[in-house]
Amino acid sequence: MTKYFSSRAVAAALLLAALAGCAAVKAPDVAPSAPPSQSVADADRKLAQAAQQRAAAEAEFAASEQVCYTKFLVNRCLDTAREKRRLALAGLRVIEVEASRYKRQATVDERDRELARSEAEFKADEAKRAAEPPPPPREETAPAARKPTRDAAAERAGKAKKRAAQDQADAAKRADSVAAYEKRKRESEERQRKVEERKKARAAEAAAKK
Template sequence: MVGDMKFCLKKVLLVSLFLPVSQGWAQSTEVDASITSYTVTAVVQRYPSGSIQSGETANQAIKDVGESRQKIDARYAAEKQACYPKFFTNACLNKAKERHYESLQAVRPIELEANSYIRHARVSERDQRLEESAKAREARAKGNTSVPVPQINDMPRESGLSDAQRAARAQDVADRNAERAERERQRRAAEESNAKQRAQNVERYEEKVRESEERQKEVARRKAERAAEQPVK
């Protein structure tokens, strides 16, 4: 009788110990199933090639791709964890890795198109501003370069000066005015050229920054993949 009671107590104790573990495993399996069921189909269909035609759409596309990448990485991590208990572990891991790579490649063109649209929109906006500024300067320069030659009657009369001398002085005044107008035109042209060069330098710098960020993201992604591929000890 005492032996039977001890056996029952042991059985109850074992069941109580394993019950929370089994429940937790079931919950984990349910969460992993929701993660592993994610696909990029919705994102890819939302942004077919050539569909990004506004800055708002481009920014939203970049945001959606970022969220999609996070889900792709989470799915990959969950699939790898599910592979370790299986008999053909390596084959399962290779399949998960291939799916991860294919999903990333599927959403990457969306991000590239969005970044390209934003970059070209900025360039077009800058060129438009420069063109409008150049037209305004050209209009002002035309008004300044139209320097009339003073007439003899407009020159102050000075004693002892002949009409020829007064005419020569009038022409000299006109020449000096024309020189000043030409220097002003050259100065404005130089300013326009410098402004355009600065804008091009800014664009090249921003492009290098974007390329550097892309390389850093790619390096970080590869490091994360290699770290995730290491067997759990």
């Protein structure tokens, strides 16, 4: 009798599981959407929140796995946990894609604006230069007038006369130097001769005393 009731209990449990599987038909997927970002700061905020929510979804799935392994219908529990994580990450992915695309477009727009400003400044500078009057021609300084030929000849003659006088003075100095050298040479030879004579006299006196 007990065996009969035990078999009926197992059959009832399997029937309930089957009915639960039929009831747990996956709802049709609905494409997630994200509100458009209004600024770069708004996009940064969305990306930061999505990163936090992604970490929370992964942590929740890891905890659900541990719980599922304690249940009778492990695979069904894991499938439910995986589906929940998939839906959560899909929604976060949409937010991340939208925010990242907004930031890239904002960078491109800022670069285009900067190029437009630079081009406008260049054109304004070119227009300003074109409107300015040309600078006046530079006056060339006239070369100094040459001295008359007579003055140049007189100047050359004066220089030649000074050179001749300087040459005569130099020659006189050289002659004086030669004369002084010859005098010193004669005096040196005379002193040397007297020294030799004294040596000979002392040698003769020494020989006579022997």
